[in-house]
Amino acid sequence: MRGALNLLLVVLLALNLRPILTSIGPxxxxxxxxxxxxxxxxxxxxALPVLCMGLVPLLQPWLRRWLSxxxxxxxxxxxxxxxxxxxxQLGSAWALIASAILAGLGVALVQGMMPGLVNRWFPRRLPAAMGIYSAALMSGGGLAALLGPSISAHFGHWQVGLGVWAAPALLAVLAWLALRPRQPVATLGxxxxxxxxxxxxxxxxxxxFGLINGGYTSMVxxxxxxxxxxxGTAQGGGELVGLMTVFQVAGALGLPLLLRGLADRRPGLWLALLIQLGGFTGLLLAPASAMGLWVAMIGLGLGACFSLSLTLTLEHLRTPAEAGSLAAFVQGVGFIxxxxxxxxxxWLRDVSGDFQASWTLLACTVLAMLMVTARFAPGGYRQAIARQGPQREPTTVS
Incomplete structure (x- = not known):
């Protein structure tokens, strides 16, 4: 029963981590x-919320002194x-940007703690639990992109399509208060x-982590x-983001499940990156002929990469506390x-007049990450991470 409640809580928390991003594009x-x-x-x-998602986790060694x-x-x-x-209530560009910073800080606090929390709650089922967390995170983003235009059209104001996502955040607050485990835990993250x-x-x-996920923020x-x-239309654009999300969820859940017998994450990452590369190549060469197919391929690869890269990070260390600390750093720098x-x-779209240069850059990034993946042999995890361990700070508990 405790495990089911923990899993439900993970899903409710994760659903709130992407609507602030994906509700914008459509x-x-x-x-x-x-x-x-x-x-x-x-x-x-x-960009600003994602930068917040990077900066806040990097401050965890200091934040944990006063924030549980x-x-x-x-x-x-x-x-x-x-x-x-x-x-x-917004009507100005700068107020929109300020709201993005506030939302980004909130997401950063929650998201920075999630990998360590999942690792602590599900140590024996880490790949599956991380897949569910990733799938829920992406599902929240897809729902916001898909439903935002319809909600805005119904109420006659685009602001409603952005603001309605306060409801699941308030629900998550109530769920955290009611369902969280009560045993003492280490401080933030x-x-x-x-x-x-x-x-x-x-x-x-x-x-x-940052480069292989840069395609997600660009596509959103x-x-x-x-x-x-x-x-196309605004509704059609939202539906494309929704389609991408469906395949992200499939990738986040399906590929780790398919490869669950392998201790080596590289085959899954290579496959996911190659699928992404195929999608970006399709957008470059034949966007009008099969845009839905290219978007689905990109989504499938992105979803699998997000889940597998976080799992890869957590598996570098044995204890949930150390793995959570490393994951916070990886997400911090990665999200910047x-x-x-x-x-x-x-910027490339502005200076070139179309998105072809943008998709070319993302395709080149995927090619580079295909080569980097070869360095992550599981037999070398602990040796690589132990060469120069974390600089220690005093810890407290609450």
Missing amino acids: LLEPMRQSTGLGYQQAALLT EHGGMLAGLSAIALACLWRL GSAGGHWFGNRRAWLLALY AWLPAYHLEHG VTGIVPYITG
Whole structure:
């Protein structure tokens, strides 16, 4: 029973981690018309929250001195809910950007703790649990992209399509208060203490995580606009993001399950990256002929990469506390990288006049990560991570 409640809680928390990003793209055109947003300003609505998702986990070794896991979770969920409620009243570009920062800080607090929490609650079923967490996270994003235009059309205001996502955040607050395990836990993120800035393998894992997930933030930010450029509609753009999400969920759940007997994560990562590469190549060479197919391939590869790369990180260390600390660092640096990518792809769209240069950059990134994957042989995990361990800080419990 405790395991089922923990799994339900993981799903409810994860559902709130992407709507603040994915609700933007399908409503971008009415937002631009109403507020005067340019493409580079619009990119900040995705890039700034993702940068927050990176910076906050990097501060965990210091935050844990005064913020417990319980307090951090409540603060994060409350910030998400407040940002969404604020968006119900917004009418200016800079207020939108400020709400994105608030929401990003909230997501960062929750998301930074989730891998360590999943590792602690499901140590013997880590790949499956991480797959469910990843699938729920992506499902929340897909629902926001798919339903946002319809909700906005029904109420006659694009703000409602952004603000309605306060409801699941408030539900998650109530669920956390009622369902969380009550045993004492380590402070924020379950960290073992110290940071990983001096560890080369930690940096490699972080850059790897950031670059292979940069395609996700770029697709969320620009796929609806790309669809409009090819004669589509805002609703159709949201449906494409929804389609991508369906296949992300399939990738996050299916590939780890298919390869559950393998201790080596590289075959799954190679396959996922090759599928992504095929999708970006299709967008470059024949976008109009089978856009749905290319988007589905990209989604399948992205979903599997997110789940497998986090599992790969957690498996580098034996204890949940140390693994959670490493995962926080990897997500911290990784999401900074991931947040920069859509800004660069948006800039390329502005200077080139179309998205072909953007998709070319993402395809080249996938090719580079295919080669880097070869370095993650499971037999070398502990040797690589132990060469220069985390610099220690005193820990406390609450």
